[in-house]
Ligand SMILES: Nc1ncnc2c1ncn2[C@@H]1O[C@H](COP(=O)(O)OP(=O)(O)O)[C@@H](O)[C@H]1O
């Protein structure tokens with residue numbers, strides 16, 4: 082049997098299993114690729130928020146990365162929670178020395194408002210990590226932090242993407258999940274994301290689903306994109322497939338715990354929907 086495409090996630094652990102490394106590996110399984118992980122931090126986390134977070138030492142991150150890349154090999158890398166400037170710079174250096182495409186999810190703050198990245202690391206994200214990204218996938222809060230552009234309209238998505246591209250990623254995917262769904266406002270009724278490399282433009286639209294159990298959407302989307310790239314898809318193809326997958330996962334999100342439950346990574350086989 083031939084070897085499956087291999088995808089590496091460099092991210093933090095979510096003990097609740099909804100986001101972080103756990104969401105990434107479940108997504109990779111759903112896309113039929115072999116998922117591998119470099120752990121950067123451990124969080125005590127559940128549907129109510131993040132109760133604690135501990136970073137791993139830089140040597141532990143470097144060692145995990147080398148173990149995987151030097152022996153097993155990777156066709157795509159995805160990054161998530163990187164916690165500190167030191168870890169951001171280490172991971173940027175490692176990715177910069179690897180040929181595989183990199184999907185950078187510049188995780189800043191969880192849905193509950195818990196910080197997952199030190200404020201002092203923002204400059205390292207801008208100057209070290211974004212330049213080595215094939216695709217960068219910030220949500221609206223993250224792109225505002227990184228570029229200063231606050232998005233309230235579809236034109237705002239375009240401006241934010243242009244500002245992000247100035248830091249060097251090949252493609253910018255601005256996720257409009259946080260745009261207000263109120264009737265009459267832009268994005269109302271739809272979850273709109275915008276993808277561009279500065280010349281091509283792709284608008285990704287899906288019905289805005291009325292399910293509060295959306296924990297892990299960003300990690301899931303980025304891992305699905307990395308899985309598509311590892312299979313040889315172009316960036317627009319991989320993003321379109323990832324958007325379809327995350328939309329289905331939100332539709333079947335689980336009411337687990339007392340707060341925001343996780344999306345369902347196994348919705349395709351659980352429900353039989355394509
Ligand atoms: N209620 C929703 N209905 C449908 N799609 C959504 C909803 N909320 C978020 N999304 C989609 O989920 C993906 C992740 O976006 P977002 O939730 O903004 O990221 P993050 O988890 O990083 O904050 C995007 O494709 C976004 O459009």
Ligand SMILES: Cc1ncc(COP(=O)(O)OP(=O)(O)O)c(N)n1
Pocket residue numbers: 092093094095100101102124126161162188190191192193197295296297298299300301
């Ligand atoms: C360990 C860890 N990494 C990343 C996140 C953020 O995940 P995301 O997919 O953006 O989902 P929400 O937290 O916004 O629901 C996380 N929470 N934990």
